[in-house]
Amino acid sequence: MLTHDPDGRQLDSELLLHLVENVICSTLSDVSDAQSDANINVGSIDMIGSDEPLGCTIYKISHEILYRCFEQGNLHTKTMVLLEMVSHFRWDAKVVLVLAAFTTRYGIFWLIQQLHFDNVLALSLAILKRFPRDIMFDPKFKALISLINCLVKVTKLVEMMASLPVSHDHKAMATMNSNIYMATYWIIRSILECTSQITDPQSVRHEQVSLNAKIVAAWTLYSLGNKLNSLCHDLEEQIDTSLQAKLLTIFKEKHTDNQEVLHTLFSCKVELPFKDHSSQKKVDIFELKNKIVILLISKPELLPLDKLLFLVQQTYDHPKHKQIEENYAILWVPIPSANEWSLDEKRIFEVFSSSLPWFSVRQPWTLNSAVVNFIKQEWKLKEEPLMVVLDVNGMVTNSNAMDMVWIWGAKAFPFSISREKELWEKEKWSLELMTNGISPLLTNGVEEGRNLCIFGSENIDWIREFTAKMKKIKDAGIRLQLVYVGCRNSSNQTMQNILNIINQEQLSISLTSEKIHFFWFRLENIKSSIIHQENTDKIAKEVAEFLDFGENKEGWAVLGRGSSTDVIKLSVETVAELGFLGATEETLKTSFPSEPCNHTDLVPYEEGLIERSVNCGVCKRPMKKFVVYKCDVAAE
Known part of the structure; x- marks a missing residue:
């Protein structure tokens, strides 16, 4: 903390870290989110408030790291020297700059390792730098790769924490700052150790003749990795806590964009x-x-x-x-x-x-x-x-x-939500609402205002009888489109069998099994949506009744015209009535009036009358049934 003396210099540390990952990803297959193929505008990575270009700063840090690796002294002192060198930068910029400086040498090290088997120049450089010929099975380099992975992960977490909003919780802020300071120190200390392992020819030569030296080097790297992993856990917990607090407030605040x-x-x-x-x-x-x-x-x-x-x-x-x-x-x-x-x-x-x-x-x-x-x-x-x-x-x-x-x-x-309310205010119970968007077959018929009859049944005999009766209506000169839409909750096999027979015998037009599923699924969503709306009781009642109606596997039908609210439901019982044809013809010929109708017919009782469906002689709509008792006792 004593080395931290920011002077307003600003660095796009996020973009620079992104570029660093591109270098490292070619050697670390398990570094998360490596963007090796991303297009990065390197020219846009620059520092504001600095007298020198970014490349010059990175070069100086890289040179300082290399110099300290050959210098006598303990690792802590060397780490503090580097922290002093980047004292004028923000904490996230410090770690990204030092990691970038390390990557310039680390990238060259791995490039030579990858090419020296096939490239004479790479082989000559490997010999001059006294690089080991085969490092893939060397425990030290396995530990090095693991540590680099940790370095990238913790650096990203530090960069992430630096972008979190300032909290008014002073205790939480103190904990967060402490974690950032500790992470920055151990990142830079680990980078010094990693650089020493890949650039110090004396340590390489010593390890070539001493197995113990290799083990000690690997143990040192693994120890640093464990330390960084522990810090990583603390940083992630802190980020989760801060992010959760931000999420609870961010949707209550006003923003200029998303x-x-x-x-x-x-x-x-x-x-x-x-x-x-x-x-x-x-x-x-x-x-x-x-x-x-x-x-x-x-x-x-x-x-x-x-x-x-x-x-x-x-x-x-x-x-x-x-x-x-x-x-x-x-x-x-x-x-x-x-x-x-x-x-x-x-x-x-x-x-x-x-x-x-x-x-x-x-x-x-x-x-x-x-x-x-x-x-x-x-x-x-x-x-x-x-x-x-x-x-x-x-x-x-x-x-x-x-x-x-x-x-x-x-x-x-x-x-x-307001748009949903607006849409429901304009809607009314009609064939248009029932069928909209399911199939051009239905949509076109509704938009053109044609008489439309949708029906369903799992009883093929009933379907044959029903379609035959409807054909008589069409033969009488009434334009009517007949479409099979199945029954609610029919099994796929049953539905497909019925569709095959309807198509083979050309009984009517039918939707595909897929479209039939859409039809019923959409109606269920209408029911789900409308219960949250006001002044839509009529539609809610109608759709609930229709869904129940569609459960009738024996047979049902609904007749209507375009966007008209005049929709007639016919069950298997009413369709079987002898008077069905006449009642249906009248329905299709005459538009129902929108005003209420109070017309009454008194009909003498006869056997089977209660089960019979009767249409009003004035408005043509189905009439409700009432039982009237009349006393015939004569006065004495």
């Missing part, structure tokens, strides 16, 4: 945290700036295939998508039920993230545990997927827009 919110959620451990669905390239958070972002949060397996296809249909393939695609983006955030990702879950994620037409978190297993816990607790992630909507300022406008997307698709843009 960048801070997205950075807090997704950019704590990984740079370029997203994958672009179209190019499969790694992209930065900036790509989503000024867009409404829908966080599609789910398990790695996301959804069953049929529902997944329907979701793509309602978003990417929706007719409205092209009009709004520049204004919003869907970001898939997979989170497993367990705390750790299995290999199968990672494989499933890779397949889906490369196939689905959305952005996805590129390495979701690196999400901070505080973020995962926040999503599970605050946004109540359970078994079913969520669609959390963030506006262009990063504020949550809908904690779950799944129902909206299932019902209206891209038409629901901007997917906010």
Whole structure:
């Protein structure tokens, strides 16, 4: 702490660390998130407030490290000298600069090691520098690789902690600062030891003749690695605590854009945290700036295939998508039920993230545990997927827009709670609401205002009889489209058998089994969405009744026209009535009046009358049944 004397110099330590990882990743296959193929604008990595270029500073530090390796004295004193050299920088800049200086020599060391078997120049350099010929099985170099891995990890954590917001909790801030100071010291001390192991020819020559020297060197490196791992655990705990506190407040604050919110959620451990669905390239958070972002949060397996296809249909393939695609983006955030990702879950994620037409978190297993816990607790992630909507300022406008997307698709843009309320205020119970977006076959018929009859049954004899009666109505000159939509909760095998017979005998038009699933699934989402709305009791009642109605495996039918609210339900019992044809013809010929009707018919009792369906002679709608008792006792 005594060596810390910042003078306002600023360094893009995040970008420099990113470049350092690119060098190290070629030698460490287990360094997380190595970006070897990322495009980095090295020219943009510079220091503000410094009299010399960044390259010159790195060279001086590298030279100082090398000089100290050949100098007599203890490691602590050498570490303090280096800390004094970088005293004018922030703590995150100190560790990144020293690590970058070490990497310039470490990279050359490994480059020569990789090439000296096939390249004469590399072989000559290896001989001049007295590098060992084969280090792959040397315990010292295994320990070195392990330590470098720890160095990268702890450096990233220090850089991350430096970007955390200042806390008003003085005790927490004191603990955090203490952890940063300790980590900085041990990072620089470890770098000095690593440099000594790869550049000091005297130590290399001594190890070539002494097995004990190799063991001591390996033990020293492993000890430093254990120390860094312990610090790593403390830093991660501190970051989790700070991040959790920030997450609880960030969605209550006002922001000018969504960048801070997205950075807090997704950019704590990984740079370029997203994958672009179209190019499969790694992209930065900036790509989503000024867009409404829908966080599609789910398990790695996301959804069953049929529902997944329907979701793509309602978003990417929706007719409205092209009009709004520049204004919003869907970001898939997979989170497993367990705390750790299995290999199968990672494989499933890779397949889906490369196939689905959305952005996805590129390495979701690196999400901070505080973020995962926040999503599970605050946004109540359970078994079913969520669609959390963030506006262009990063504020949550809908904690779950799944129902909206299932019902209206891209038409629901901007997917906010207020938009959902607005859509329901315009809706009415009609065939249009029931069938919208399921299939062009249904949608076109509804939009053109055609008479439409949708029906379902698992009884093929009933279907034959019903379609024959409907054909008579059509033959009478009434334009009517007949579409089979199955029954709710039918088995796939039963449904497919019925569809095969209908198509073979050309009994009617039918939806595919996939579209039939969509039809019933969408109705269930209408029921789920509407219970949270006001002044929609009629629609809620109708959809609940219709879902129950659709359970009738013997047979049912619904008739209507376009967006008209005049919808007639016919069950197997009423369809079997002899008077069905006449009643249906009248229904289709006449538009129902919207005003109430109080017409009454008194009919003398006869056998079977109670079970019979009767339509009103005035408004043509089905009449309610009442029993009237009349006293016939004559007066004396």
